[in-house]
Amino acid sequence: xxxxxxxxFNDETMALVQRMMKRYPEGKHKSALIPILHIAQAxxxxxxxxxxxxxxxxxxxxxxxxxxxxxxxYSMFNLKPVGKCLIEVCRTSSCWLLGAEDVIRHLxxxxxIKVGETSADGMFTLKTVECxxxxxxxxxxxxxxxxxxxxxxxxxxxxxxxxxAEGKRKSYTDQPEPRSL
Amino acid sequence: xxxxxxxxxxxxxxxxGYDVYRREGGYASVEKALKTMTPEAVVExxxxxxxxxxxxxxxxTGMKWSFLAKPPGVARYxxxxxxESEPGTFKDRYLMERIPHLLIxxxxxxxxxxxxxxxxxxxxxxxxxxxRILEKAIDEAYANGWLGQNILGSGYSLDLYVQVGAGAYIxxxxxxxxxxxxxxRGNPRIKPPFPAVAGLYGCPTVVNNVETIAAVVPIVxxxxxxxxxxxxxxxxxxxxxxASGHINKPGVYEIEMGITxxxxxxxxxxxxxxxxxxxxxxxxxxxxxxxxxxAHLILKTSAGEKRLMSYESLADGGFATGTMLGSGGFIVxxxxxxxxxxxWNFTRFYHHESCGQxxxxxxxxxxxxxxxxxxxxxxxxxxDVDLLWDIQGxxxxxxxxxxxxxxxxxxxxAIRHFRSEFEDYIKNPKNIRxxxxxxxxxxxxxx
Numbered sequence: 001x002x003x004x005x006x007x008x009f010n011d012e013t014m015a016l017v018q019r020m021m022k023r024y025p026e027g028k029h030k031s032a033l034i035p036i037l038h039i040a041q042a043x044x045x046x047x048x049x050x051x052x053x054x055x056x057x058x059x060x061x062x063x064x065x066x067x068x069x070x071x072x073x074y075s076m077f078n079l080k081p082v083g084k085c086l087i088e089v090c091r092t093s094s095c096w097l098l099g100a101e102d103v104i105r106h107l108x109x110x111x112x113i114k115v116g117e118t119s120a121d122g123m124f125t126l127k128t129v130e131c132x133x134x135x136x137x138x139x140x141x142x143x144x145x146x147x148x149x150x151x152x153x154x155x156x157x158x159x160x161x162x163x164x165a166e167g168k169r170k171s172y173t174d175q176p177e178p179r180s181l
Numbered sequence: 182x183x184x185x186x187x188x189x190x191x192x193x194x195x196x197x198g199y200d201v202y203r204r205e206g207g208y209a210s211v212e213k214a215l216k217t218m219t220p221e222a223v224v225e226x227x228x229x230x231x232x233x234x235x236x237x238x239x240x241x242t243g244m245k246w247s248f249l250a251k252p253p254g255v256a257r258y259x260x261x262x263x264x265e266s267e268p269g270t271f272k273d274r275y276l277m278e279r280i281p282h283l284l285i286x287x288x289x290x291x292x293x294x295x296x297x298x299x300x301x302x303x304x305x306x307x308x309x310x311x312x313r314i315l316e317k318a319i320d321e322a323y324a325n326g327w328l329g330q331n332i333l334g335s336g337y338s339l340d341l342y343v344q345v346g347a348g349a350y351i352x353x354x355x356x357x358x359x360x361x362x363x364x365x366r367g368n369p370r371i372k373p374p375f376p377a378v379a380g381l382y383g384c385p386t387v388v389n390n391v392e393t394i395a396a397v398v399p400i401v402x403x404x405x406x407x408x409x410x411x412x413x414x415x416x417x418x419x420x421x422x423x424a425s426g427h428i429n430k431p432g433v434y435e436i437e438m439g440i441t442x443x444x445x446x447x448x449x450x451x452x453x454x455x456x457x458x459x460x461x462x463x464x465x466x467x468x469x470x471x472x473x474x475x476a477h478l479i480l481k482t483s484a485g486e487k488r489l490m491s492y493e494s495l496a497d498g499g500f501a502t503g504t505m506l507g508s509g510g511f512i513v514x515x516x517x518x519x520x521x522x523x524x525w526n527f528t529r530f531y532h533h534e535s536c537g538q539x540x541x542x543x544x545x546x547x548x549x550x551x552x553x554x555x556x557x558x559x560x561x562x563x564x565d566v567d568l569l570w571d572i573q574g575x576x577x578x579x580x581x582x583x584x585x586x587x588x589x590x591x592x593x594x595a596i597r598h599f600r601s602e603f604e605d606y607i608k609n610p611k612n613i614r615x616x617x618x619x620x621x622x623x624x625x626x627x628x
Contacts, residue, residue: 025299030364037347038306066364069366070366074346074347075348076307092530093523094268097512130268131530135269145310
């Protein structure tokens, strides 16, 4: 999948990245790597290509391998292209007890893809994840910044329709939707 | 109605924002500590309170604080562990989302006690939206003079930052968390040295759970002795319990330690009993790592006494007949639950989350997952149960960090208490389809 734009942070993002590196003591700015990778992933089509990782290394003045080894360790970093909406369904303990398998099977059928695959139109990627800390509101899934809880199949259908209609890329760094407390 | 110390203002509209939080007495502990107390006096109150780490290990917080090395001219750090990832646990998210300033206030008071001038809240990446809530609260705290230089004219200065992770259960282990905070893979460090001596950037560091740090607020406000009056025995204070599974009222409950487990499961004030009028089969009382107990052992100890929600009572009987309070992730399973499939679900989790550093954990978790999968698919043999037992025993205590133990204990407990169920799966593979191990959403089953 070709990147839609040049691999370069815009001025505003670059200023944010520079500020982030100053949160740590002198010489310890590598600490900002994970937060910056989140920003890079959101900025460059939802995944971290080798080129994007090399760019982050150059901005942070660290070795590319230091970026690769971190990006490959954490489950939220995608090292392959993903659809605009990465649907992450929790499959652990309480979510499983309360029907996560149904949610997953339903989504596979509805999107006509298996877990780990991306729909032909590039809109959806389906992924199963381990406990997201939402066990009291199981079953649940995460899309971008948002937690969708107390799911049933009807709710899942509505959400999928909405995402499709909006057609937007979802990122963890997005402004979250309002939540009722 | 039990006493509430952390969530007592939870119901107040607008408590998420600074103005309402302050109006309801927020930031009083910072005023009290910075204006009238020495850092040592704050540590003393925490010691007197008997507060124990709320992340799972239950280590006395005051003692942990007193281990902090204080070489002159070397920075010290307080790091809040908001990596909440133990399956069944969601209390910290609840607290941070609903009363973010309570954590910020606790961080300031605790940082003052420890002499830290820079502190970090490390929050799991999936909670990105919660990190935003915390950042907003931090901005409000700066704007109102609770953070920054020379707070309240006391001469004490503190900067507080939120750091997001990116998806790794292991980063809840404190040394893995520190590695991650330094911008590395979350591989746990060999201890010693302990973080109290060489933690973040090699400097003395204390890592505490969200709920632990929040509890410092009432401890400083009311005094350690007052806090210690709440609860039972060495389980002082209140505990946030994340209740989930087959219950009528899942959610986060602040309980005074010492109420009975029976009351917690069945009373309307808490879980409200088992869903759909079913019977209780088993409970995982403190997050997925702690031993599962069958109904009769979670409600009563082997000596026939009512089991209480406290560190000591839940552990009564050791691992033979007891369990642990852990993180307070209370997962309830009804009579239709398949213990075998539940265990497969847990072992798959630990296999997925093992960092791969130690062979017993890296290999053993995968073997256990595969064996359980084989049993579920109807290809198990009787020797598999003994093999599982053997493998878990070779992981426990043989790894750098406690993830190995956490992966081994659920396997041991499930076999210890439910061996016949495993044997049923193996003896009658044809019947496996009939076993109710597949959970469907209520009333929304596809044709």
